[in-house]
Amino acid sequence: xxxxxxxxxxxxxxxxxxxxxxxxxxxxxxxxxxxxxxxxxxxxxxxxxxxxxxxxxxxxxxxxxxxxxxxxxxxxxxxxxxxxxxxxxxxxxxxxxxxxxxxxxxxxxxxxxxxxxxxxxxxxxxxxxxxxxxxxxxxxxxxxxxxxxxxxxxxxxxxxxxxxxxxxxxxxxxxxxxxxxxxxxxxxxxxxxxxxxxxxxxxxxxxxxxxxxxxxxxxxxxxxxxxxxxxxxxxxxxxxxxxxxxxxxxxxxxxxxxxxxxxxxxxxxxxxxxxxxxxxxxxxxxxxxxxxxxxxxxxxxxxxxxxxxxxxxxxxxxxxxxxxxxxxxxxxxxxxxxxxxxxxxxxxxxxxxxxxxxxxxxxxxxxxxxxxxxxxxxxxxxxxxxxxxxxxxxxxxxxxxxxxxxxxxxxxxxxxxxxxxxxxxxxxxxxxxxxxxxxxxxxxxxxxxxxxxxxxxxxxxxxxxxxxxxxxxxxxxxxxxxxxxxxxxxxxxxxxxxxxxxx
Amino acid sequence: xxxxxxxxxxxxxxxxxxxxxxxxxxxxxxxxxxxxxxxxxxxxxxxxxxxxxxxxxxxxxxxxxxxxxxxxxxxxxxxxxxxxxxxxxxxxxxxxxxxxxxxxxxxxxxxxxxxxxxxxxxxxxxxxxxxxxxxxxxxxxxxxxxxxxxxxxxxxxxxxxxxxxxxxxxxxxxxxxxxxxxxxxxxxxxxxxxxxxxxxxxxxxxxxxxxxxxxxxxxxxxxxxxxxxxxxxxxxxxxxxxxxxxxxxxxxxxxxxxxxxxxxxxxxxxxxxxxxxxxxxxxxxxxxxxxxxxxxxxxxxxxxxxxxxxxxxxxxxxxxxxxxxxxxxxxxxxxxxxxxxxxxxxxxxxxxxxxxxxxxxxxxxxxxxxxxxxxxxxxxxxxxxxxxxxxxxxxxxxxxxxxxxxxxxxxxxxxxxxxxxxxxxxxxxxxxxxxxxxxxxxxxxxxxx
Numbered sequence: 041x042x043x044x045x046x047x048x049x050x051x052x053x054x055x056x057x058x059x060x061x062x063x064x065x066x067x068x069x070x071x072x073x074x075x076x077x078x079x080x081x082x083x084x085x086x087x088x089x090x091x092x093x094x095x096x097x098x099x100x101x102x103x104x105x106x107x108x109x110x111x112x113x114x115x116x117x118x119x120x121x122x123x124x125x126x127x128x129x130x131x132x133x134x135x136x137x138x139x140x141x142x143x144x145x146x147x148x149x150x151x152x153x154x155x156x157x158x159x160x161x162x163x164x165x166x167x168x169x170x171x172x173x174x175x176x177x178x179x180x181x182x183x184x185x186x187x188x189x190x191x192x193x194x195x196x197x198x199x200x201x202x203x204x205x206x207x208x209x210x211x212x213x214x215x216x217x218x219x220x221x222x223x224x225x226x227x228x229x230x231x232x233x234x235x236x237x238x239x240x241x242x243x244x245x246x247x248x249x250x251x252x253x254x255x256x257x258x259x260x261x262x263x264x265x266x267x268x269x270x271x272x273x274x275x276x277x278x279x280x281x282x283x284x285x286x287x288x289x290x291x292x293x294x295x296x297x298x299x300x301x302x303x304x305x306x307x308x309x310x311x312x313x314x315x316x317x318x319x320x321x322x323x324x325x326x327x328x329x330x331x332x333x334x335x336x337x338x339x340x341x342x343x344x345x346x347x348x349x350x351x352x353x354x355x356x357x358x359x360x361x362x363x364x365x366x367x368x369x370x371x372x373x374x375x376x377x378x379x380x381x382x383x384x385x386x387x388x389x390x391x392x393x394x395x396x397x398x399x400x401x402x403x404x405x406x407x408x409x410x411x412x413x414x415x416x417x418x419x420x421x422x423x424x425x426x427x428x429x430x431x432x433x434x435x436x437x438x439x440x441x442x443x444x445x446x447x448x449x450x451x452x453x454x455x456x457x458x459x460x461x462x463x464x465x466x467x468x469x470x471x472x473x474x475x476x477x478x479x480x481x482x483x484x485x486x487x488x489x490x491x492x493x494x495x496x497x498x499x500x501x502x503x504x505x506x507x508x509x510x511x512x513x514x515x516x517x518x519x520x521x522x523x524x525x526x527x528x529x530x531x532x533x534x535x536x537x538x539x540x541x542x543x
Numbered sequence: 544x545x546x547x548x549x550x551x552x553x554x555x556x557x558x559x560x561x562x563x564x565x566x567x568x569x570x571x572x573x574x575x576x577x578x579x580x581x582x583x584x585x586x587x588x589x590x591x592x593x594x595x596x597x598x599x600x601x602x603x604x605x606x607x608x609x610x611x612x613x614x615x616x617x618x619x620x621x622x623x624x625x626x627x628x629x630x631x632x633x634x635x636x637x638x639x640x641x642x643x644x645x646x647x648x649x650x651x652x653x654x655x656x657x658x659x660x661x662x663x664x665x666x667x668x669x670x671x672x673x674x675x676x677x678x679x680x681x682x683x684x685x686x687x688x689x690x691x692x693x694x695x696x697x698x699x700x701x702x703x704x705x706x707x708x709x710x711x712x713x714x715x716x717x718x719x720x721x722x723x724x725x726x727x728x729x730x731x732x733x734x735x736x737x738x739x740x741x742x743x744x745x746x747x748x749x750x751x752x753x754x755x756x757x758x759x760x761x762x763x764x765x766x767x768x769x770x771x772x773x774x775x776x777x778x779x780x781x782x783x784x785x786x787x788x789x790x791x792x793x794x795x796x797x798x799x800x801x802x803x804x805x806x807x808x809x810x811x812x813x814x815x816x817x818x819x820x821x822x823x824x825x826x827x828x829x830x831x832x833x834x835x836x837x838x839x840x841x842x843x844x845x846x847x848x849x850x851x852x853x854x855x856x857x858x859x860x861x862x863x864x865x866x867x868x869x870x871x872x873x874x875x876x877x878x879x880x881x882x883x884x885x886x887x888x889x890x891x892x893x894x895x896x897x898x899x900x901x902x903x904x905x906x907x908x909x910x911x912x913x914x915x916x917x918x919x920x921x922x923x924x925x926x927x928x929x930x931x932x933x934x935x936x937x938x939x940x941x942x943x944x945x946x947x948x949x950x951x952x953x954x955x956x957x958x959x960x961x962x963x964x965x966x967x968x969x970x971x972x973x974x975x976x977x978x979x980x981x982x983x984x985x986x987x988x989x990x991x992x
Contacts, residue, residue, distance in 0.1 A: 066659075076889070077892075084975040087900050095923055103664045105888040120649035124641075124653075125643070132639065137639060152602040154605040155601060155605065158605050158613055163612065195872075232865040239717055240631075243861075243862040313571070315581055337635060337874055340815075386814070386815055399589045399597065401588060402589065405547075406583060406585070407583070412547055415569065439551075459643075491553050528842075531839055536851060537838040
């Protein structure tokens with residue numbers, strides 16, 4: 041395979057040039073028998089004959105794992121890392137994903153001895169420290185959401201949705217009828233309908249109104265005695281606050297249905313308004329979005345679920361309780377619980393990071409964070425709305441959604457603009473979403489961007505708009521500066537190669 | 544507000560350019576009655592040094608100077624230091640799901656290596672790019688088997704981790720998908736094959752067993768597979784202790800393997816984040832939940848990697864997706880990949896053999912010196928074993944704790960029929976002298992009693 045040449049022509053205008061050009065083969069291809077990166081201490085007990093002890097269950101053939109030295113491993117993964125874009129390198133305006141700065145103290149404290157090495161089954165008296173951390177985080181999140189109770193057990197946002205919808209289901213069952221359907225706006229995240237389906241519900245779509253929000257009349261017509269809940273994202277996926285949210289709640293409650301809020305966009309609300317105060321019954325948070333735990337290339341996340349008092353008996357087992365003597369322990373005796381959604385107590389390492397973030401900000405910092413996130417999005421909106429089509433004029437919160445309508449006239453689509461943005465040193469915005477905006481450009485800068493960085497991004501977007509007019513091919517064939525050019529996804533899906541094989 | 548890169552003057556300037564008089568103008572769409580007009584009641588803003596002090600105090604309260612014989616689905620193995628130095632590189636740590644392949648080849652190639660390693664270790668054809676953990680992976684594997692077979696019942700062994708079984712229950716019961724339990728043989732701790740045969744019907748989609756099972760006993764996978772397949776059910780093998788694969792025969796007769804990879808270099812962290820993964824035979828690929836990375840080429844013919852087969856996923860298929868999983872455990876999967884690269888082909892076997900030898904020694908000493916009974920002695924084990932003590936586990940746990948030892952976990956809460964039984968785990972990080980000490984403390988206790 042030839043080493044890719046970096047084209048240093050005027051086509052590559054990026055400010056960040058991250059890619060290590062040297063090719064890096066797979067570890068398996070670099071392997072040579074007998075190389076070692078490990079050394080075990082001498083065995084201090086008598087050795088055993090594994091084949092004899094295990095009999096027919098003994099493994100005869102080793103798996104084809106690579107054999108390398110430590111320096112080769114360090115270089116391998118370090119080189120791979122240089123092929124990744126990251127928040128640490130620059131702005132990551134992925135809408136709805138909230139790619140904010142990940143404070144390094146979070147990483148430091150999550151690795152503190154006594155926390156990082158705590159076994160989940162250690163006796164309660166040896167776990168009081170971590171239980172206090174969990175307790176404080178729970179209290180902070182309850183306060184931030186304005187809800188009454190919480191579980192930290194779900195491992196990610198979609199897992200939180202699953203848990204939250206099960207709470208609703210269990211409550212309806214306790215009222216004598218689980219009901220059949222969940223209503224989901226057409227602007228919702230794809231996880232919402234998938235979640236409703238795996239909880240055993242029929243999914244009914246709700247069409248958005250002209251402002252991209254919930255159509256109250258349509259909702260009122262749709263909600264009936266078979267409706268378990270509405271799953272709403274607020275601010276919505278076009279970054280708009282549902283200002284009639286209380287009426288939405290009333291419509292649902294009048295028919296005995298619940299209001300579920302997808303908390304993916306909580307970065308627009310923290311410290312300014314609380315879902316518990318505007319009628320939400322149950323919601324999830326994404327600690328990896330709003331509370332700065334790192335995304336890590338796609339996880340680990342954490343998706344706590346907060347709810348109103350009447351749903352508390354249904355929270356997953358176990359819940360943290362305070363004993364009479366002031367110590368804390370886990371209560372497993374919960375007859376009405378939906379059950380357990382994950383082994384142990386959740387992604388505890390993420391709880392530590394999220395709490396560190398809350399402590400670093402305090403009430404004033406959390407509010408300022410929200411204000412800056414909203415300020416940044418509106419700044420971008422103002423500076424780009426003359427060049428890019430803004431399908432919904434409703435005031436934006438923390439993200440702004442344009443469409444590629446004007447650029448389409450030159451045959452350039454949102455995906456092309458996104459790829460061209462890479463050449464300017466930015467990660468693309470979200471392209472495929474929300475579905476109600478054809479050719480969406482969904483931009484969420486977050487609070488982490490300075491004016492300088494925002495201006496560079498705006499300049500890049502403006503330059504691309506100009507390029508679309510003058511040289512659309514340049515945009516359509518982007519990116520030009522990356523280690524690999526556009527990849528053949530069709531062949532990848534038609535003839536999947538999902539693992540390396542010895543030839 | 545050290546994370547916010549704007550000066551007050553810059554904020555003013557930005558507001559002016561937007562055409563807003565004050566920041567609250569930007570929030571005016573929120574009805575006044577719902578706006579929070581006070582500070583949140585959370586701790587005040589703290590200095591970095593205060594934050595570190597707070598968490599250090601919490602860690603100290605947890606006590607670190609105990610020797611622990613706890614396992615039961617969370618295992619302490621040595622973590623090579625290069626794991627943390629590599630995963631803390633910002634380009635891995637602060638990157639997102641690799642949707643934009645051209646600028647995420649690092650994550651994509653590492654996942655491709657992960658998929659390959661898991662397939663190699665488990666004897667399966669393909670593996671996905673991770674699930675939340677072993678318990679949710681097991682539940683999703685059952686749902687996957689139901690999609691493959693079109694059947695709606697599951698048979699789960701009682702020797703599967705009790706918390707995994709609870710999670711499976713939660714995933715199934717709300718959709719009214721029935722499952723039944725199959726017991727273990729009292730002598731061996733292995734799945735009761737006769738009972739298994741009886742519990743499988745023409746409606747059974749999957750049989751799920753764990754190996755090594757919750758008692759540390761290695762199951763007879765070929766025999767179980769034969770029974771399951773005879774009636775057209777799929778066999779799912781759940782693996783909670785991945786290091787076992789260094790020395791235990793991979794479950795090649797299984798159709799789906801659901802594994803917890805925590806043992807591969809992932810800290811205990813009081814139970815999470817861990818790293819589940821589903822591996823399977825190739826013909827079941829289209830029903831596999833979660834992300835997959837595939838190899839392809841770019842326009843110039845260079846090798847590259849992309850997320851693929853996304854038509855199974857929620858962002859495309861919505862309510863018809865194979866699963867609602869979106870965020871997975873990519874960074875933890877990277878830890879496992881680095882761990883497996885460090886140990887490699889020989890190291891993983893040597894590591895597993897040390898675990899086997901240590902646990903064998905401990906089981907021998909803890910029974911010989913104390914007169915305690917080793918349960919399930921008739922079957923092969925990896926590094927966990929069940930002791931039946933002559934006295935209540937609470938009593939001897941107290942005695943061990945006085946000596947800074949945390950003994951095995953009590954099984955009575957899950958298996959009352961086993962009496963005063965405890966599950967012990969010994970990994971390579973426990974020195975012989977601590978095993979000897981635990982044995983002598985328990986032996987002395989018997990004399991006192």
